[in-house]
Structure formats: C-alpha cells, structure tokens
Amino acid sequence: MARLPVYHRVLLDLQAGGQSTVSSEQLAELAGVNAAKVRKDLSHFGSYGTRGVGYEVDQLLADLRRELGLTHDWNCILVGAGNLGSALAKFAGFSERGFAVVAVVDVDRSKVGTHLGALTVSHDEEIGRLVADHGIAIGIIAVPPAAAQEVADRLVAAGVTSILNFAPTVLDVPDEVKVRDVDLAVELQILAFHEGRREPRRTG
Amino acid sequence: MARLPVYHRVLLDLQAGGQSTVSSEQLAELAGVNAAKVRKDLSHFGSYGTRGVGYEVDQLLADLRRELGLTHDWNCILVGAGNLGSALAKFAGFSERGFAVVAVVDVDRSKVGTHLGALTVSHDEEIGRLVADHGIAIGIIAVPPAAAQEVADRLVAAGVTSILNFAPTVLDVPDEVKVRDVDLAVELQILAFHEGRREPRRTG
DNA sequence: GGGGCTTTGTGAATCCGTGAACAAGGGCGG
C-alpha cells in the first residue's frame, strides 16, 4: 500500500515528540485517512496493538521499517544532471529517509567532473560500473523524455530493478522491473481539471 | 480521472509524428493501460470515434484540452526558492503543457530580488498581492515541512484553490481547496517496499 | 451496391478498496 510510508513519516514525528503510544484514531487524523483503514492496514502485516490502549510507537515503527525494507539504507543512481537532477542530488529529504544518491551521471560531457553537493558527475557510460560497484538497485531518471527510454534500457542492463521516472514518457521495461512515474505537469493538469469543473471560464 | 493527462501527452506525440487517427488499442499501448479502459474513459466525455477507424487525433486532442481545462494557460505561484523550488521555476515541462509559473516567493529575505530564470523572487508577504494581480488559482509549495502548513494557510487566504504540495506533510485546508501531494521520498519507499519483497536481504 | 473486416461503445460480471458497525479483549478503578 502507498499509505505505509505516510504512517512511517507520521510515526517518526510522534516519536520525536516523545509519544510512546498511539491510537488508530490519532494516527488516522495525522495521516489524513480513515481510522478503520489504519487498523486494517496495520493488521495486514501482523503488527498487533493493545485493545484499550493503542499501538506502541517504537514497536510499530520497527515493524513498518521492516515491512518497507528500511532496515538498511538504499543506494540510488541519478541519471541526468539538469535542473531537476541537480535539485534531486542535493535534496536532503532522501538521506533523512534512508535513501542515498551515491552516483550521478549525464550524457553531456561538459557536465562530467562538475560537482553536485558532495557528488561528482560521471559519464553515462559508467552506469554499469557504478551500479555494480555500489550494489545499486534503484535508478532515478531525470532526463528529457526523448532520452528516457534509452536510459531505462541501460539501467536495466546494469541490473537496476526499480526506477523512479521523472520523464513524461511511458517506459518499456521487463516485467520484473518496477517503475514509478512522477510527471509534475500531470499533477498540475489534474488540479487544473478540477479547477475547470469549479468555474468553467476562470482565468489564472 | 488521472489518466486523461497521459492520453493528452501521448496524443501530442502522435500529432507531432503526423498521425491523423488513432485506435483505442494503439493509444492504450502507448499510455500503458487497457484498451477497454481507454474507450470507456473517452466515451465519458462525449468524444466519439469512428467505428472501424478509430479516433481523429486533432479532434480528440481538442476535446481533451477542453475537458482538462487547457484551453488557456494557468498561472501558478511557487513558494520556496530552495533547491527544489529553483528547479521547478526553471522547469521547461510546465510551460510546454500550459502552466506558467508567474511568481516566486520565499521567506528568506536574502533570496528576495535574486533571479530564477526570467523570474525575480519576491517576499512571502507579497503572496496576497501577487495572487490577486495575476489571477492565480494554483499554488506550488516547495518549502521544508515545518513551514508548509503556514504557507498553505497563506495561499488559501490569498484565494488559491489548488495546491501542489512537495512538502512531506499532510496539509489541513478547507474542503473546497484541492491538494495534491508529491512526496519524493515516499515514491522511493514504495519502490524499496517492492525491492524488499523481491529478495529480503539484498544490500544496495 | 453488398459483404466482410475492423473498431467502437456498452452491458454484465468481477474485483478491490472503503467505511461503518460490532464483538472480542485488555487495562484500570473500585
């Protein structure tokens, strides 16, 4: 489920706030969902709360971490050092949540050797070596749409099995490779769609 | 539906490729969905294809554009001029698809007056004026989580009715305001979740 | 002009996620 990471985030906040136990109701409130849904989600992976009390925050966090595969950090490779790529490379939110961008590559040789935060940009051709050296399973694509499929092919060939794709293209990959698409313009279009229903001829 | 923007994107490519008509099967293939789904989606807003031939690309694009509210450009305000904010401000993909970031603000006064592409960063306090002046309906939040709720409140007060939120926080807004959350770390966690099921103790 | 091929549009069956309600069960006060 896509809600587990949200619970995880909320629980981290609660733990930081010193709270030791949480009810499904409170968790639901903070995560912006229904209480029954929370209980059903949590019951699905054998995490048992105590009736009359709630869930123990530490225990629940440990279970979630195990379930989400966050017991260790994940190394990621970032392809594309343009505007978006640069921002992603410097983005603090990844490392805070157990993900480390350990390599950045670009086709543009003029970018090779430049620095992005603590990282040095390597050339595209190095993908195979970098993935092998760092034991990378996750690739992040931040290149123009026309180049995305080729990058995906190269990542898959290198052994990457999960791809986070920011390019507005449907990628063709083997079934065993998981792809998640994040198309920023699509998100805005969905908002615009609802705006349109609200007031058919509003400008802005 | 969240698939309409994807159809729109695919159709733009087809149109650019000079194709004048498309079958539901081909469209489904390119959009990565089921053919029956495509037909049902399209039939929902009275766009009629021709049996035995398919849909006319131009006509379908026009219908989609109308349905998605893309008959005119949408002005957006971006809050937060950090790493992510900068990338978003310069991101070409928005303008290509009918969205224009016309204002950027930040609380940090040292950033006010600096340039991001063609835009000049204004101060936070200007939100009300900027939203009114430009007739803005859509706000983009790219600030740290601790500041997100306050920014959201200010945007809502200024009259913004749709928010694209990049901060990892659940925002509390009035019912009539639409929020879409994009949490990049959550996307990676979902991938890690599937990685974890694949091979319980893989490192990387 | 008519038959056959292709493709749409839709009706029906199914599956999944959601939400409400309720019984089971543990803690706490007396």
Place this chain on the structure above:
DNA sequence: CCGCCCTTGTTCACGGATTCACAAAGCCCC
C-alpha cells in the same frame, strides 16, 4: 477480584473501477 470503558481486529455491505465480451456500425474492396 470484578465490572466498566476504551480501543482493536474483523465482518459485512457497498460503490467504483476494471475487464471481458459482444452487438452496432462505419469503411473498403469486389
């Protein structure tokens, strides 16, 4: 030690989305 209260875990019903399968219908070729 007992009963009350609170919260979980689960069952049930429902609505929406998905998929299959097929009839209606346009186009092309003979």
